[in-house]
Amino acid sequence: FNIISLILIFLAVAQDTFKCPDDFGFYPHTVSCDKYWKCDNNVSELKTCGNGLAFDSSDPKYLTENCDYLHNVECGEREQLEPPISTPHCSRLYGIFPDENKCDVFWNCWNGEPSRYQCSPGLAYDREARVCMWADQVPECKNEEVANGFSCPAAGELANAGSFSRHAHPEDCRKYYICLEGVAREYGCPIGTVFKIGDGEGTGNCEDPEDVPGCEDYYGDLDLKSIRKSELLAGLNTEGRTKSAPKAKAASS
Template identity: 85%
Template sequence: MKSFLVIAAVLIVGSNAQENFKCPDDFGFYPHQISCDKYWKCDNNVAELKTCGNGLAFDASDAKFLTENCDYLHNVDCGERTQLEPAISTPHCSRLYGIFADEKKCDVFWNCWNGEASRYQCSPGLAYDREARVCMWADQVPECRNEEVAGGFTCPAAGEVAGASGSFSRHAHPDDCRKYYICLEGIAREYGCPIGTVFKIGDSDGSGACEDPEDVPGCEDYYGDVDLKALRKLGYRK
């Protein structure tokens, strides 16, 4: 019982000591001792406790303490400031502010600002990596299911593609004229031709290149009524 009271007393004293913060200078922004999403604003030597938005943390990297900046949690080195306000979640947002992976599709992620989620999708063949927080090749993202890596495409076994150069080969997408797969060392990665072009299967197995739609049988109308000549003038070229 005594040990419990001692621990409780330490916690209370620590809390009171922190709430009785004294400004080191007349003006500045100072990190809270134990909370990463709280900080002290000093104005005319008067301290005011502030809290960042839910999912943001106070960036205390300014050695002069003149910058008031709340940034995404993953961008801030909290050090020993380990406490955070309880999470407030909304659809697709674990907290009101932050960047979060989609729970069902590994190439989709959500940018949340004040609880409003904006959907983003990685380029073909890529997926959102939760640790690096960037789009990477889907085969390098552990959360991706097999069918999500290169759309489930499986590379031919070694030696099956007669015209392939070593372990490298190209293969057309079964449904989309603009997309194709590259197999390297048995790993398939999905690519997309530049806008205005489509993938044309080469003369030898496992080869191909991006060409004008009119030169690829079955893909002539891929872009519909889009003026491809105008696109090329704007710099969209293969």
Template identity: 85%
Template structure:
């Protein structure tokens, strides 16, 4: 087996050397894709060819028809076509290669952006999870890698018919955070967040509720601590967020946030 492996490696090296010696620049200046390697390309300068290799996890983007662009991009962004060969992966903590975007092994709502082997942690908005194929944050229940206990933080929707007068969907308070709430649609729970400056107030009927001022929600009055809510409400950011509660879900809760009070006090009428 070792002899065969050595032959394969030597063949590859010989082919690379042969290709390098025989590549002819089509023009005095330009950047040209390697015939079989997606992460290699030829740089021609004054009609002299130099074989270049993209960073580990990057591939050469050969989409410029004039061959004047030198661009290495994430592999998943590049159409390699028949250029199927890649350099062996070089892994670091949370990074399968030195460059790329990779899902977390333990939490489905966390992903890592790796640049030169250094990983930056990102977390999807409440109720969302990182989809490995689409490489975007999607509803957690639509991501196969998410376990049931991870979807909507383990919250389970009421059984069909259990909540009366709720219409096609129902809203439910988050047990630990005054600003967050769940929407149940066809038995699937999705986590949302109220616009900054407001918290979720449970409605009079079961399965209902709205985002209201903290002072109108018993137990959540001090959720924002010392933040100036008047200035927040006047800001253009809040004005945009109030147009859609789904857009508001992308904003993290303030660090000064306060947990939702115990269930016994949540249904008290506001004064």
């Protein structure tokens, strides 16, 4: 062995040994962000977070065992990670990932099992901020046709509409467009309602389907009470406001 080989062997051994500073605690690995040391009765055990999670070392007392999504953890100089393990829609077993084809869809992966989430109408999933934002503000989605060919009226044509105007979707009773500074953005009425054109040009509100001619049977035989309850429990945003991605819980081995 030459001197370089001996140094590499020494470093490898040093990384896999740890002297507990206290009887009990959880301590970050020196070079790996998804590994950490568990100390119990002054005996250390090397632990590894789930694939796609990292050890959160923010507890100054080292009493918290928490593996969180990679984007939520400040790794600093702990740059090493276990190789990715992927499943359909999941780049790693744990994490939040954009859909391969649709800008308004993202996947929350837990142990390789993906759960599908969809942004509200007019929004797209931003890969860096990890929230749903206006589609024309998301770089990957700028080339998509956000408003399906709808064009806002020229400035001055809607004097009674105020600073913005609302316009019915030509095909979907629940959807409508908002024009702000000449930019059209698609919205969706809350479940159980549809868009009703107002008395003034460029105005309207979400109302009961029975009060909107032509949209009375929009929901058919759906049990709207059950749907409203499930959306409320899921925390879904049906009115087009920004929706954050779900948070992770600890998982390690």
